[in-house]
Amino acid sequence: MAQQNEGPSRIPVSPGSGKTGEPPALALEFRGSASEYFGIWLVNLLLSLITLGIWSAWAKVRRIRYFYGNTRLDGHAFDYLADGWMLLKGRLIAVAVIALYASLELIDPFVQIIATFFFIPLYPFIINRSLRFQARMTVWRNVRLNWQGDYMGTFKAYVLWPLAAVLSVGLAAPAAARAASLYLTRNYRFGTAEFAAEASLKEFYKAFLLTIAYFMAMAFMLGGPLFGIGAVLRAEGVEGFGPEFLLPIAMFIAGATAASYYFALTRNIVLNGLTLSGGHGFHSTLPGLGYSWITLSNFLATILSLGLLRPWAAVRAWRYQADHLAALPAGPLDTFVDDQSKAGGAFGEEFSDLEGFDIGV
Amino acid sequence: MNLRGQIFETASARSSGAELSLRAGHLVLTCQDDGEVAEVQLTKVSDRLAGTARRLHLTDGRLFVTEDDKGADAILAALGRPAGFRVFILERPSVRNLALCLGLFVTIAGGLYFGLPVAADLAALGLPDRLERQAGGAAFENLDSWALEPSQLLTASQDRVRGLFEQTVRASKLSFVPELHFRASELLGANAFAFPGGPVVVTDALVTLAPNNDALVGVLAHEIAHIEARHGLRRLMRAVGWTIIVSTLIGDSSTVLDELVAFPVVLITQGYSRAFEIEADQRALVLMRQLDFDPKAYEEMLARLYAPCGTACDEAGWWSSHPGFENRIEALTPAE
Incomplete structure (x- = not known):
């Protein structure tokens, strides 16, 4: 294993920023490899199957630790501190809650509807627990992240704003996305150090319009040919691959790649407007087209290889993100101090995981 | 050191x-x-x-x-x-580990392919009857609320079908008589379906389409066979099993696009569904013979049911829940 301790890699942000006094940018560096992760992935898969899913808690720890631990900034690696027991406990409670909820339908669909209304006010609480747990388990240089959002704030950002976005037929979607990401990032702490976040509404709307244009272009480029192929197959008497089957697939791919295009654009806006107390900034240059291509090609590779290229795809996507993110330190990075507040249990985290919530940066 | x-x-x-x-x-x-x-x-x-x-x-x-x-x-x-x-x-990435893991993987995949249906069936059969009937009843009420309308059939013909139904249930291994409902539905056309543990629903169009009692008994016996073998619940448990496995497999998914990978679960469970249909067809013939009805009438009834669809429904696609017409006739032939 190549583990010589190279010095931190320092690259200038832009050709013009090399003058004296400007702090150099610190590039994020990912040292993982597809072959190494393939072993971890395969063993995780096998052990999860053999143990009927129980290993999946440890599998998650090893997966996240592999990606965090091989990502370095200023020569220091990130790490993930959770252990399998924590996640297993949270997961068991989450599974019990979900099973209880599902079994309500057997008793009476009406009871289940009532239960749903009781669940909605619980969501901000669960999201808070999840974000806090994730943050407290993430460490760099012996200092952990923290997340300090409160109930009402989360309710506004993750329930009211999305509701407004839906009610406005999507017109308020960029404003909702901006509100949620500002709320999210402003409530992170690195140890005791606070984050400040700024993002212009105009830029969010610009990203949104670009994404709509992107979607239309993709839908046209994929939908046209696939519709034609479907029509030809139908004429040839091949059943099951008609236009009504292929066209929704084209729309799905266009929608999903457009989502990763939007993700890349908004991530840049949010991270470039983020500062850590002390004036440390970030520089995110994730290309929208590039990242959506990574997503699409990863998907195709995973499908065509029947899942075997999944580890390669995961490493490739992570590396691409890491390669396009740098820190802009305003001074020494060893002055941070951790605070000792507790992480709380893993229930929120595991519940969100099982229910497929996707929150975080 | x-x-x-x-x-x-x-x-x-x-x-x-x-x-x-x-x-x-x-x-x-x-x-x-x-x-x-x-x-x-x-x-x-x-x-x-x-x-x-x-x-x-x-x-x-x-x-x-x-x-x-x-x-x-x-x-x-x-x-x-x-x-x-x-x-x-x-x-560690090494040839030995790769061989070991792939060997294990093939063993486990094979074990799952054959073992999962068995394990899921055991779980389904272990569930109390009462729970199954409640689930079936709830699903029926749900469908009834949006897709079905009251039947226009005369009481006389309803009674005739009900008589045939009860006769068939008595010939089967069922220890109870499932509920039988008559409904009209433009959406579903000539159709009959069984929910887990009953009820059985028969549409008006189906009763009108059947040329004789023999054909009706065939269809009713097919639905009773589904309840008898608990096909609905077994299919559900198998789907749950595969969903758990596939989501473990792609547990590190991070984008919307990866959701499509769960597609195989649908394909696998539709395969089970088609196998259950064939099983119910064959059981229907056995019940018909037992009751001295003409098994040939069931084939004719299937032909009538498939007729509107034409040759397109002769063979089943890999995503359809029911076998094609020719698949079903083929499966019925050796049983005679």
């Missing part, structure tokens, strides 16, 4: 070079900056994982981080500490 690394003060991002060494069975920390030499004790040590640094927590709150996995393992072994998870040995 020396282990080089970095020492972090409690809750601080400041680190300095340091060394851990074993002296006469004691763990000694030597700090490069201030020349401190002190005996220390370990609390938590992170597991070994390719490319990641090892974190050795000290009882005094400080943290020692090292890239030297072998050195750390040697010191832990010398201290007599449990080695922790040794999974990394299996995870």
